[in-house]
Amino acid sequence: MVTEIKLGLCNPPEPIYLYVKNAELGGESYLWYHYDIDRQKTIPVLQRALTGYLCELRLTAK
Numbered sequence: 001m002v003t004e005i006k007l008g009l010c011n012p013p014e015p016i017y018l019y020v021k022n023a024e025l026g027g028e029s030y031l032w033y034h035y036d037i038d039r040q041k042t043i044p045v046l047q048r049a050l051t052g053y054l055c056e057l058r059l060t061a062k
Helices: none
Strands: 019-025 028-036 041-045
Touching: 019 041
Parallel strands: none
Antiparallel strands: 019 028, 028 041
């Protein structure tokens, strides 16, 4: 774990909305996806693990 904190300026982080569903696209399975509401299309996230720091986590059944 990194204990050194580097200070600087940047834009505040944007929220990331991820959805969970076991699905397959082009022979590859995925669990996480983004949803493009304008195109009404799911965009698979092929990475399997979440990394980073969470400041809030909300779980909502749809």
